[in-house]
Amino acid sequence: MASQVMSSGLFEKALACVGAAGSLSKHDVEALSTLNERVEVFSAGAQVQTARRERLRLVTSGWTYEARLLPDGRRQIFHYLLPGDLISARYGAGAARGSLIALTRLECAEIPPSLLSGAGGERTRLAEGLDRVLDSQMQRTYEAVLRLGQFTAQEGMANFLIDLRDRLTKVGLADRFSFRCPLTQEHLADTLGLSVIHVNRVLRQLRTxxxxxxxxxxxxxxxPNKMEMLAAGNPIE
Amino acid sequence: MASQVMSSGLFEKALACVGAAGSLSKHDVEALSTLNERVEVFSAGAQVQTARRERLRLVTSGWTYEARLLPDGRRQIFHYLLPGDLISARYGAGAARGSLIALTRLECAEIPPSLLSGAGGERTRLAEGLDRVLDSQMQRTYEAVLRLGQFTAQEGMANFLIDLRDRLTKVGLADRFSFRCPLTQEHLADTLGLSVIHVNRVLRQLRTxxxxxxxxxxxxxxxPNKMEMLAAGNPIE
DNA sequence: CGCGATTTTGAGCCATGTCAATCGGAGTGG
DNA sequence: CCACTCCGATTGACATGGCTCAAAATCGCG
Structure with missing residues (x-):
């Protein structure tokens, strides 16, 4: 029952944070993940099924991506879900109609519908907070359109990596200068719409x-400063 | 009161259709547009304000697009809203954070919140149908990502034009072979992430x-057959 | 008829793709 | 501990799709 009290306190804190920003903080994720026992674990490479539209799951650890494969082998990665993101077949990510694949070992916790609506049927503050998270996931899709449509390879690379950094920072997995990243150059290529070889060249160039x-x-x-400029679509200098 | 009865009958019909497909049919649009007096008209080139997040408006006539401008003049058009589409700052389109511009004279009808929830606070069948419309608008954003990331210029052009045709067909503004289209080559360019000049070449090539x-x-x-193949990302032949 | 917007064309260049090969590190089995 | 293997990263040579610049042809409209 100690953990019960604990989890309840964290829950309140989570609510406060969720109310503020568009994404969940480290504390939110911790709080929410202790809320219930329904935790799922996927191993790297596993496909995460998203059939039941009602389920709402919170990623608490690990990376996932959603991608679609064309008949001739081309692949587009639509987005990555990181700790603090929500897996929902109904909203945001659900519309991509691709496969959701665990990139690393992945843990997620189901958020029961009971937490989303209060006794009178009205929406919880938590529900509103989670809505905001789904909103920001959707916004990222539009950012991807902008990136793919208008950015150069360098700008796109910077934009994507800075976005990852900012999201990971919110859950305590990155600082301004670096983060751990399980992506191969092939993932980057299929995300940015480039060939693997060109990804390599772009990275070398940025390194140089x-x-x-x-x-x-x-x-x-x-x-970081120059990277942030590049990421916003401004030329270097 | 004749129109009252009439509109009520159309409403029922609209509900039936809305339940079936992911987008509104011509009849749905007609029915819904007669439901209330709050009709807005914008002239070509006007900016459609989307500040109030609660408003839900149905496009009943004309074309709109949402775009973002980069400081150096580059422009990305995220999507077009056609008759039968919904303007919502909260869902789907709202997340793009761009400007919504009327491409032609535009008419839209506000859908009052009262139609979305029944007496007991439960969601109307209409609300569910409109949800499905918003869903399909979101899906198109992912299609855009696929197009920009993986398709060649020809495939992208075919994909985009076939998509327009299919959507316009649902509201009776196109058949399998043709439709009226107010887009300039510059609009196509900013939609497909190409230069105007290259758009011209691609169109010439398809014509040839x-x-x-x-x-x-x-x-x-x-x-149409070959165009549909191209639009799906299959090579010609 | 004349003007601005749009479309069309041509020439040349650069970003990015393809193909082919090498290199390097991590795991595996002997 | 070594040899092998595999996957990912790296590099070079070359092809090409798509961009830029500049200019002419057309269209829509007052």
Whole structure:
């Protein structure tokens, strides 16, 4: 029952945080993940089924991506779900109609519908907070359109990596300068609409210019300022 | 009161249709547009304000697009809203955070919240139908990601034009072979992430191959089958 | 008829793709 | 501990799709 009290306190805190920003903080995720026993674990490479539209799951650990495969082998990765993101077949991510694949070992916790509506049937503050999270997931899809349609390869790479950094920072998995990253250059290619080889060239170029190092599953920004400028679609200098 | 009865009958019919497909049919649009007096008209080029998040408006006539402008002049058009589509700051389109511009004279009808929830606070069948419309609008955003990330210029052009045709067909504004289209090559360019000049070349090429004619605000498919193949990302032949 | 917007064309360049090969590190079995 | 293997990263040579610049042809409209 100690954990019961604990979890209740965290829940309140989570509510407060959820109310503020568009995504969940580390504390929110911890709080929500202790709320119930329905935790699922997927191993790297497993497909996460998203058939039942009512389920709402919170990613508490690990990376996932949703992708679609064309008959001739081309692949587009639509988005990545990180700790603090929600898996929902109904909203946001659900509309991509692709396969959801665990990139690493993945843990998620189901959020029972009972938490979303109060006694009188009205919506919980938690529900509104989660809505905001789904909103920001959707916004990222539009960012992807902008990136793919208008950005150069360098800008797109910067934009994507900075976005990952910012999201990971919210859940305590990154700082301004670096984060651990399980993506291969092939993932980057299929995300940014580039060939693997060109991804390699772009990374080398950014490295040569002293902006960035990608190595050993670790992304390091040597010059966060310039990277942020690039990521916003501004030329360097 | 005749119109009262009339509109009520259409409403029922609209409900039936809305329940079936992911988008509204011509009859749905007609029915819904007669439901209330709150009709707005924008002239071509006007900006449609989307500040109030609660409002839900149905496009009953004309074309709109939502776009974002980069500081250096690049522009990405995220999507077009056609008759039967919904304007919502909260869902789908709202997350793009761009400007919504009337491409032609535009008419839309507000859908009052009272129609969305029944007496007991439960959701109307209409509300569910409209949800499905918003869903399909979201799906199109993912299609755009796929198009921009993986398709060649020709495939992307075919995909986009076939999509327009299919949507316009649902509201009786197109048949299998052609539709009226107010887009300039510049709009196509900013939608597909190409330069205006390249759009022109791609169109010429499709014309030369006997697949398509774009002229006088009219798009005509000379070979709908091949266009549909191209639009799906399959090579010709 | 004349003007602005749009479309069309041509020439040349650059970003990005393809193909082919090498390299490097991680795991595996002997 | 070594040899092997596999996957991912890296590099080079070359092809090409798509972009830029510049200009002419057309269209829509007052």
């Amino acid at each position: 210019e002293g902006l960035l190092v990608v190595k050993l599953g670790q992304v390091t920004f040597l010059d | 191959e006997g697949l398509l004619v774009v002229k006088l605000g009219q798009v005509t498919f000379l070979d």
